[in-house]
Amino acid sequence: MSTTLAVADSARQPAPRLSGPIVVAVGEQSSHVLRAAAAIAPATSERVHVFSAIDPWPAEAAAGVVGAMAPDRRDLRRESRLGDLRARLAEVRAEHRWLLEVEHGEPADALLQRTHELGAALLMIGMGRQRPLDGPVGDEMALRVVGRASCPVLAVAPQLDHRPREVVVATDFSTPSMNAARAVLPLLDRGATLHVMHVWQRSVVTDPAISRVEEVYARSLTARLVRFVADLRTPPGVSVRTAVSEGPCASQIISYARRHNADLIVAARQGLNTIPHCLVGSVTTSLLRGASCSVLVAPEHQYDPLPIAP
Secondary structure, eight states: OEEEEOOOGGGOOOOOOOSSOEEEEOOTTOHHHHHHHHHHGGGOSSOEEEEEEEOOOHHHHHHTOGGGSOHHHHHHHHHHHHHHHHHHHHHHTOOSOEEEEEEESOHHHHHHHHHHHHTOSEEEEEOOOOOOTTSOOTTOHHHHHHTTOSSOEEEEOTTOOSOOSEEEEEOOSSHHHHHHHHHHGGGOOTTOEEEEEEEEOOOSSOOHHHHHHHHHHHHHHHHHHHHHHHHHOOOTTOEEEEEEEESOHHHHHHHHHHHTTOSEEEEESSOTTOOOOSSSOHHHHHHHHHOSSEEEEEOOOOOOOOOOOO
């Protein structure tokens, strides 16, 4: 079920901007992340920090004293990476203020530390390879970073070379999902469409009492979505559609995003009826590993509900 929702002007706010710098994590094959960053950079008035970490060579890692091993070789590797980054930035014709940083060390740890030091408002990283929804996590960089980041993380798919225009926001009406929905507002293109989507599953237990509760819940969803959108306060020019679907959460969201040619799926790091997981909520993990579009994941922060004008 999908419905276009008219949002009253009194329930809108001017388009917000990011409150801190953007950190863009790049490796040797991350030109698509730079293209996306060039499009999104105007969302902040601060610098864009392009950060690249160079893994220590096996001998250095084994020694555990990278700083004392072959400084000339490390400097050469760093200068080579910086030269490569400058060339790739020239290709994407980045017009914002960019600062290039290359460090030696384990990529996820170095990236998260630098993001924390800068007080970043957004971290952008390549999405990595798609894998089955229920396959092993392994050593997927995006998942490792999303599970520990203190700011929203945008996992960038190769086709995102513009500000998002078709965006699916997954919500379970919780505080974390509102935080995630608000995190995407500074990134939206003019005239964007937000698809605010709720997915739920009926119980497999044939109990009349449970069935009655579920029917009451189903009838409440339209009002819940209206309230959620009103609290969200979308910027002028942004269209809102609401959708309700029954079934497995991640697969329903991914299927909906594909049908609507979404640029981006937005979700909270936890929530969406998740179960405990070693890195990040199981639904969010499945979105990161199964979606063909980009995914924005926001950490758990509180928000204060905005007053609704009568």
